[in-house]
Amino acid sequence: xxxxxxxxxxxxxxxxxxxxxxxxxxxxxxxxxxxxxxxxxxxxxxxxxxxxxxxxxxxxxxxxxxxxxxxxxxxxxxxxxxxxxxxxxxxxxxxxxxxxxxxxxxxxxxxxxxxxxxxxxxxxxxxxxxxxxxxxxxxxxxxxxxxxxxxxxxxxxxxxxxxxxxxxxxxxxxxxxxxxxxxxxxxxxxxxxxxxxxxxxxxxxxxxxxxxxxxxxxxxxxxxxxxxxxxxxxxxxxxxxxxxxxxxxxxxxxxxxxxxxxxxxxxxxxxxxxxxxxxxxxxxxxxxxxxxxxxxxxxxxxxxxxxxxxxxxxxxxxxxxxxxxxxxxxxxxxxxxxxxxxxxxxxxxxxxxxxxxxxxxxxxxxxxxxxxxxxxxxxxxxxxxxxxxxxxxxxxxxxxxxxxxxxxxxxxxxxxxxxxxxxxxxxxxxxxxxxxxxxx
Numbered sequence: 001x002x003x004x005x006x007x008x009x010x011x012x013x014x015x016x017x018x019x020x021x022x023x024x025x026x027x028x029x030x031x032x033x034x035x036x037x038x039x040x041x042x043x044x045x046x047x048x049x050x051x052x053x054x055x056x057x058x059x060x061x062x063x064x065x066x067x068x069x070x071x072x073x074x075x076x077x078x079x080x081x082x083x084x085x086x087x088x089x090x091x092x093x094x095x096x097x098x099x100x101x102x103x104x105x106x107x108x109x110x111x112x113x114x115x116x117x118x119x120x121x122x123x124x125x126x127x128x129x130x131x132x133x134x135x136x137x138x139x140x141x142x143x144x145x146x147x148x149x150x151x152x153x154x155x156x157x158x159x160x161x162x163x164x165x166x167x168x169x170x171x172x173x174x175x176x177x178x179x180x181x182x183x184x185x186x187x188x189x190x191x192x193x194x195x196x197x198x199x200x201x202x203x204x205x206x207x208x209x210x211x212x213x214x215x216x217x218x219x220x221x222x223x224x225x226x227x228x229x230x231x232x233x234x235x236x237x238x239x240x241x242x243x244x245x246x247x248x249x250x251x252x253x254x255x256x257x258x259x260x261x262x263x264x265x266x267x268x269x270x271x272x273x274x275x276x277x278x279x280x281x282x283x284x285x286x287x288x289x290x291x292x293x294x295x296x297x298x299x300x301x302x303x304x305x306x307x308x309x310x311x312x313x314x315x316x317x318x319x320x321x322x323x324x325x326x327x328x329x330x331x332x333x334x335x336x337x338x339x340x341x342x343x344x345x346x347x348x349x350x351x352x353x354x355x356x357x358x359x360x361x362x363x364x365x366x367x368x369x370x371x372x373x374x375x376x377x378x379x380x381x382x383x384x385x386x387x388x389x390x391x392x393x394x395x396x397x398x399x400x401x402x403x404x405x406x407x408x409x410x411x412x413x414x415x416x417x418x419x420x421x422x423x424x425x426x427x428x429x430x431x432x433x434x435x436x437x438x439x440x
Contacts, residue, residue, distance in 0.1 A: 003028035005439055008074050008163035009216035015073045022055040022073030029075050033161045039142050041135045042156035044080045045087050045121040054117055070223050072115030077156040077165035080121040081128045082108050083197040091199055092126045095308050105197025107208045114224050119162050122152030125372060128168055129201045131313030133369055139181060139438060140400055144365040147177030148372025154181040157211040160438060165211045170201050170293060172378025174209040178390030179403035180365035182434045183211050186218040189411045190385035193225050202296040205382050215421040227414050232422040236270030243276040243358040246283035247376045252363030254396030259359050262393050262404045262427045269426045276356060282341055288334035289379040295331050298323025338383050345384055346409040355419045356407040364396035387413040389420040392428045
């Protein structure tokens with residue numbers, strides 16, 4: 001197996017054992033990028049020479065007995081809304097085409113300090129919000145979107161260009177692309193990871209997360225932020241709440257098939273799967289998320305609106321200049337609804353519920369790069385500030401991946417990852433499908 005085909009956890013183990021070097025892993029990833037980037041177009045910026053120098057430095061540290069961080073030698077693609085001290089941060093906007101920050105975003109600085117190799121900047125929807133779409137394509141069919149706004153981050157990991165990448169989620173921009181690209185995705189609890197050095201869109205919603213190709217990959221990155229994942233529990237006896245969510249009318253046949261397949265597989269493995277109907281007021285959360293997102297985006301993008309005027313992305317310019325027209329009473333009601341629902345959701349867990357199983361996306365990735373898909377099955381969970389783990393599940397009628405997500409209560413990321421590790425081999429019943437399909 002070529003190094004680029006390894007999961008992050010597999011590669012990390014081989015590097016520590018001396019069976020693989022950081023340079024050899026990076027060269028394998030660069031070879032894969034050279035082969036696939038003309039089609040997948042995951043990256044906005046790459047500097048192979050710089051990356052190779054960094055990889056050799058990491059190997060030198062290991063050779064001379066330096067203490068190794070948990071992410072030592074692992075390449076990361078970084079969504080191009082995170083500041084990076086040695087690479088431009090363009091936000092996929094012509095207004096910031098040559099912008100070079102002076103330091104790393106906090107999330108990037110943490111993984112770099114723990115040995116990660118920052119490989120390049122991944123394409124994104126403009127400002128990770130709206131406007132220009134990424135040029136990135138779905139690894140399994142270039143006529144389809146990889147999802148957004150973490151488009152390039154998902155495509156890069158999904159197409160075996162890099163084992164890990166950073167994304168963000170304000171509505172559904174981590175978990176939906178994970179579903180579309182057959183990935184494991186982690187949207188942690190809100191504020192688990194600092195957003196310093198990240199272009200802000202919504203203070204209440206923006207969440208830093210990451211992609212890998214297994215739950216151990218996700219846990220490896222989580223460990224960098226203080227999450228110690230306990231031993232995985234047994235699936236037998238696990239209490240799973242099957243939540244179709246208040247927006248179930250928007251499901252597509254492939255999305256329903258994935259959810260039902262995951263539930264059936266878990267039941268056959270001994271889990272106790274029961275229907276979970278959320279309190280009626282939760283039906284208002286998707287609209288509340290939209291209103292809060294618009295209100296806070298108006299403040300976040302006001303500087304660009306005033307500095308760049310009509311050269312700024314029209315949709316974002318409109319949000320900034322018309323924020324005052326949003327009804328104050330409705331905005332307050334949206335904040336109050338979210339505040340009330342968060343503890344109510346957390347309280348569902350305990351004697352009768354260990355984890356929630358729910359759709360990750362309506363169905364397969366839609367065709368065309370004019371769209372990034374619908375976040376409707378993600379936005380509620382983002383507003384609730386709860387951790388979510390995306391897991392691959394089935395292929396739809398167009399032979400594109402469709403995943404599901406597991407959801408836990410706020411700040412219980414470690415237990416959710418442990419449960420996901422137990423459930424993943426059951427839900428992702430053909431875990432080697434992507435390797436066979438894309439690598440032969």
